[in-house]
Amino acid sequence: MSTALAASALSTAAPSYLSPAGVEIAFVLIGLLVLGSGLLVVTVQNLVHAALWLVVCLGGIAGEYLLLGAELVAWVQVLIYVGAIVVLLLFGLVLTRAPIGPTDELDVKYKLPAIVVAAAAAGVLVTVIIDAYRTVWLDPRDAVPQGTNAANGAALFRFWVLPFETLSVLLLAALVGAIVISRRGAESEDDA
C-alpha cells in the first residue's frame, strides 16, 4: 500500500519543501495556535481560563478543517463544540462551585508519570507518522467538492443511514440518561 501511495505521490510531481503553498503556511500557523492553546487548556491553573482556551483550540481546529477542504465539518465543529459543548462545560463549572480564581487544586500531585506517558506517546506517533507519510502529498482543493453540504448529505443518507439513525437513538438515550441522573441526585438531596 505504501508503494501505491508513493507511486501516486511521485506521479503528481512531489512539491518541494522550499516553496510551501499559502495553505500550508496557514495550516502550520493555525496548528501552532491549536497546539499552544491545547497546552494551555491542560496546564493553566485557572478553570475558567482553561475553558476559554478550549474555545480557541476548538475554533482553530475548525479553521484547520476549512483548510483541509471539509467545509460542513468545520461549521458543525463551530456550532457543536464551540457553541454547545464549551457552554455545557462552563455550566458544569458554575454548578460544581468550581474555584474561579487560580488554584493549585486542579492537578494531581505527581505529574511526572503523566509527562512521561504523553512524551512517549508523542514520540512514537511522530516517529511512525513521519516515517510512513513523508512522501505523501494531498491537495485540499481536490477535497473541496467532498466537503460541501450536498456531498456530505448525499453520503450520509445514501451510505450511512443506519449508523446515522442509530446515533440519533444513542443521543436520545444519553440525554434521557443525563436527565434521569440529574433528577435522582435532586431527589436524594430533597430526602436529606
Next chain:
Amino acid sequence: MHTVYPLLLGALLFAIGLYGVLARRNAITVLMAIELLLNAVTINLVAFGSLIRDQFNIGQVFTLFIITIAAAETGLGLAIVLMIFRQRGNADIDGQRQLAEPLGGPADETQPSADAAALPPDAEAGEKAEPTAQALATTEAAR
C-alpha cells in the same frame, strides 16, 4: 499540502490530551482533555478523508458521528460529575475512594480528599459494608 502536517497536529494534540487526562484532578478539566483527544482523532479522519477521497466520504461522515458522540458523552459525563459533587461535596477524581453512593445526604459526606485518604482502614471497611439500605438489611439478616 504535505500529509505529515495534519497528521502531526493530530498526534501532538493527542499527546496533549493524554497528558491532560492523566495529570488533571478536577473532573471537568478531565472532560476538556477528553475533548482534545476526540478532536485529535477527528483531525486525522478529516486529513485522511481529503487524502483518499472515497465515494463514501468516510472521513468527514465519521467526523460528524464523532462530534455527535462527543456531545452525548459530555452531557452524560457532566451529569455524573454533578451528581458526584452533590453527594460528596467535591468533584476531584483521585479523591473518590468509595464506589457506592453514600447513605445520607451530602451533609455527612463532605470530606476533602486528604481526610478520605487518611481514614483508618477499619473505618473505610465499615463504610463500605453499608452502601445502601438494602445491603444494610441483608447484612443485618446475615448476622
